[in-house]
Amino acid sequence: MWQAIQQNKIKSVILIISMGILLVMLGAAIGGSVTGSQDGILGGVFLAGLAWFFLTVLAVLEGKNILLSLSGAREVSHDDAPQLYNIVEEMRIAAALPATPKVFIIESRAPNAFAVGTPSNAAVAVTTGLLSVLSRDELQGVIAHEIGHVKNQDSRFMTLAGIMLGVIVVLADVYTRSMFYGGMGSRRSSSSSRDGGGNQLQLILFVIAIVLAILAPILANLLYFACSRSREYLADASAAIFTRYPEGLASALEKISRSTIPLESANRVTAPMYIINPLNKASGNAVFSLFSTHPPTEERIKILRTMASGAGLGEYNKAYASLKGGNIAGGSDLRSAEELELRGIKREQPAFDRKQQTRDANDILLRVNKFNFIDCACGLRIKVPPMFSAKSVNCPRCGAKHEI
Amino acid sequence: MSGAVLGIMAMVFIGIVVVIGLWFLMTYNGLVALRNQVKNAWAQIDVQLKRRHDLIPNIVETVKGYAKHESGTFEAVVKARAAAVQASGVAAQAKAEGELSGVLSRLMAVAEAYPDLKANQNFLALQEELSSTENKIAFSRQAYNDQVMIYNTRIQVIPSNIVANIGGFTAMDLFELKDEAQRQAPSVKF
Structure with missing residues (x-):
């Protein structure tokens, strides 16, 4: 795991530096083309440097919260969702994280989950559909x-990359779209005034729009490459080590991948963070799978189910090798490489009641x-909304009066 | 001439002593750090065991409200809990907690026979807390045992065992709950 952490640290530094170079170059180009002077270029570089600095600070300090609110996630306490919170705590203990991650819930029928943040300040978000x-x-599982991703x-890297690359992707999307619509509107108005200076500025803005339009998909794909597929395998292996029960994750993946409900709040920036790519189902074309951040789910399930005799990384690697050949990258030094005993299902499983669980998930919201x-x-059970102003409520079934 | 040789020999000797001294210091500090990690891991288990002790009276009270005729089971749980709270030392505590786990699973099996109890929201919440606490005990035990293994290996292998002997580092016990009470299937009496 140390090796994986080290790689993520190196990637973070490379990301921040290359973002700086890119922004400064953009700033110089824009500054130069607007004013056409040496001072303009310097000014552009200075402003771009400033933007880069603030972007980095923003990504490090607020990245977690921005990504969570972009996904429409709401924080839940232990009292809101006891089981979910307990499970997060259990896994925190198994992974020996320094602090319990915050727990968030997303209102969507699409089953999915993701994690953001650093080991000492992380957050885990799940959808109501998952619950x-x-x-x-x-x-x-x-x-x-x-x-496992947090550990x-x-x-941590995905949060940084998501904010730094995502800001550009989102800005470019908004900008090119507003240029497309706004440009047509202003052309109509400029035809009446015929202002020469306005036309020059428009031309520059148009060039910026084209550059951004070309840059944005490249950056979005960079984001996909940044989180390589091997990380998903490693997180699956970590899950097996923490729970000592790979079947839990395997059957969860099976259920999640079977769902065809799209996750409305996911976009190109947040998609790579989820346990199963939320956009994959919607598009479903072959080109997408080339840039896919997630390995085929059937493969992940098969590997987990092949782990017959242990829950350690050694066993996961053996299963991986028997199905795909080779080893998963980045995990060769995992300390738990020795064999770990699998956990049998000790306690009796309560009967699975989907209706009840859906009701419980909505109660959390x-x-x-x-x-x-x-x-x-x-x-x-009477559920009284917060804007209900009366002092008491009558039970609709038996008519008993309840104080609020 | 012999004076020069003596001087060199003295320097070499001092050099060796300094290197050994440095190695001793580093090994000693490393062992202290490991021992603290073991203590920290133990503290994690302790938190969860205390949590279980706190939960038990609530559960017994709730079950009592529905299953009045199971006083034998209640007494066994209360006794095992008292023994577990009293126990000190890793081995004794592990034994007492193992027995407590055994009687607790018997209590939960008893509860299965009462449909009204199983529908009680309060009981369901307590049941989730208890099973999660048991999971947390298992997971923190997992982490503690891993840490103890590393520490015990370190104080037994050459050459760090020399430092361990001088510094008074002793092997720590693993926390094993696998005793007879745990292994037996819970016997349900009707």
């Missing part, structure tokens, strides 16, 4: 996979939204 389709052991510091839960003696 409604997975059993406890499966959810544990998914959380273990995410904690290997993949999440209601609790986050400060709904009041009142259990009536007749067995009915």
Whole structure:
């Protein structure tokens, strides 16, 4: 794992430096073309340097929160979602992280999950759809996979890369779109005024738009390459080590990949962070899989299920080699390479009730939204919205009066 | 001439002593760091064991409300809990906690026979807390045992065992819950 952490640190430094060079070059080009003088170029470079500095600071300090709010994630406490919170704590202990990651929930029927942040300041986000389709052991496998990303510091790098590259991708998208629509509008207005200076500025802005339009998809693909597929295998292997139960993650992956519901809040920037690529299902073309950040899910499941005699990295590597040949990169020094005993299913599994679990997942959202839960003696649970102003409420089934 | 040879020999001797001294210091500090990691891992288990001790009275009270005739099981749980709270030292604590796990699983098996109890929200919440705490105990035990293995190996192998002997580092016990009570399947009495 040390090797994987080291690689992520090196990648982070390379990312920050190359972003600086790119921004300074852009600044020089824009500054030069706007003013056409030496001072203009210097000014552009200075402003770009400033932008780079603030972008880096922003990505390091606020990256986690920005990505979470971009995904529409809401924080939950132990009281809101006891089981989810407990599972995160269990995996924190198994992975020996210095602090318990914060837990977030995303309102979507698409089952998916991701993690952001550093080992001492991480966050794990899951969708309500995930909670409604997975059993406890499966959810544990998914959380273990995410904690594996945190432990290997993949999440730290992805947070940094997501913000730094993502800002440009998003800006370019917005800019080119506004140029397309705004440009047509202003052409109409400029035809009435015929201002020469305005035309020159428009030409420059148009050139910037073209440059950004070319740059944005390249950067987006860079983001995909940055988080290589081997990291997903390594996180799967970590999940097996933490839980000592690879079948949990395997059957979770099976369930998640079977779902065809798209995740509305995912976009090109946040997509590589998820446990299963949320955009893959929507597009589903062959070109996409070439740039895919995630290895084929069927392969990941098969490897996990081949781990018959142990939960250590050695066993995972053996399974990987028997199916694909070779070893997974970055994990050769994992200390737990020795064989680890697999955990049998000790406790009896409660009957899986999808309807009940969907209801529970939605209750978590209601609790986050400060709904009041009142259990009536007749067995009915009354959910009172926070804007409800009356002092008491009558049970709709038995009519009993409840104080709020 | 012999004076010069003596001087060189003295320098070499001093050099060797300094190198050995430095090695001794580094090894000693390394062992202290390892021992602290083991203690930290133990503290993690301790937190979870305490949490389990705190949960048990609540669970017993809740089950009692529905299953009044199981007083034998309740007494066994309360007794095992008291023994576990009293126990000190890794080996004794492991034994007491193992027995507690055994009677607890018997209590939960008893609860299975009461549908009203199983539908109780409070009981379901407590059940989730208890099973999660058991998981946390298992996972922190996993982390503790890994750490103890590293530490024990370090103080037994040559040459760091010399430093360990002089510094008074002793082998630590593994935390094994696998005793008879744990291995037996919970017997359900009706």
